[in-house]
Amino acid sequence: MPGFLADLTGSFATSAAQNPTVAIMEAAYADAGLDVRYINCEVPPERLGDAVRGAIGMGWLGFNCSIPHKIAILDYLDELAPSAAIIGAVNCVINDNGRLTGENTDGQGFVNALRTLIDPAGKRIVVLGAGGAARAIAVESALAGATHIEIVNRTVARGEELADLVASRTPSSASFTAWAGTYAVPGGTDVLVNATSIGFFPSTDTPDVDFSTVGPGMVVADVVANP
Template identity: 65%
Template sequence: MPVELNFLSLLTGCFATPVAENPTVAMVEAAYRAMGLDARYINCDVAPADLGDAVRGARAMGWRGFNCSLPHKVAVIDFIDELAPSAEIIGAVNCVINEDGRLIGENTDGKGFLASLKTVTDPRGKHVVVLGAGGASRAIAVETALAGAASITVVNRDAARGKAVVQLVAAHTSAAAEFVPLKDDYVVPGETDILINATSIGLFPGVNDLPAVDFTSLRPGLVVADVIPNPPHTAFLRTAETHGAITLDGLGMLVNQGVIGIRLWAGREPDAKVMRGALEAVFGA
């Protein structure tokens, strides 16, 4: 009997590596094996013009759900039935759940980061600085604000994009929100509790690249997080550690995104340690 394809992935081919080496595929497949699930997680390249057909096909074939990556996170909304509350605020979807033929869009980016962040600190009442204003920044800013952060400061070179994230936070959460244009190295304010690199700076192969931060403004005890999973221990985190910061790598965010997705699709809790181990094997961590 062939394996029934219940829990599947719809991606855009954002990873340049073969499917066998795709870190997300390796992570989720490892979780399925450990859970004894008769299911597969596969990688599909879908051109933007074909997205609607792909979503209709997933529904017709009874896929339990799928992930989607850039450039489909916003466009996919036109082809699904409903948005979860935070996905509606963020305006982007990376995880879709098939509930009896009805497709529900979720955004697990910010939720995955928040779950990882809570292993080192609770954002409630904290002052958070987010570097960058892309999709990861939007999701993280919204979710940390919804979790009770006192303030969100978005630092970015492009003022329009930075202000858009701030307006989103201000309109939908009780957190104070501020935009700071990035011109020179950013001096981290003394009241900051959590500093997050939500940019792609430092991602392989640019492993020695650093965000424009004045590292002398970091202090012992400041929580410094990076969303980049490859390499897990980025130059940003290594430099922050030399100033006494508590650091959080991007693997935790990626693992928790996967955990949330599997929970939504299968109604069961996967083993996060197995999933992290699979990622570490791919990245050689």
């Protein structure tokens, strides 16, 4: 019979106030006739463990992880889905009676969206950034058949690690370019992706890219939805 206890899901992020996922998910739950709520939670890095234990204690079905928790959450999981294990980052956690499994839908969603414009198979892709979203996009694009992934990042060690990951764990080749000053997009690039947090609301900054090097027919994508 109908009751007043809905199942709970949500998102852990900093900052949570600008995350529109709650509107999308609650509309989807309502459309599917599910008695489920989605709660945006402001969770600073030092309280991530508390948030995870709280979700388990309250019997949440699962939760999303956004900036800056997509890699740190790995320390609290019992299992990783195969693609998430390669990516080394998680944005979706499933709670099965206290056993937590991490999935990564960031890269899959990106590739599905990209295919509405261009098939990544056989393409050369430049990814700006080397964080959680960049890892997911780089790995899934490589698994989708991209011939080469170039990682561009200011922190050299992190960028080199991601390029090595793509080259060693996927069929694609990969390289790293240190982002020092204005970045010029190489000729022959098919897709340019901003997978950094640059421009995240309320900032209106843009990546330091020489946009005159963005050629005709090149697809440009941005993971930051900043209206």
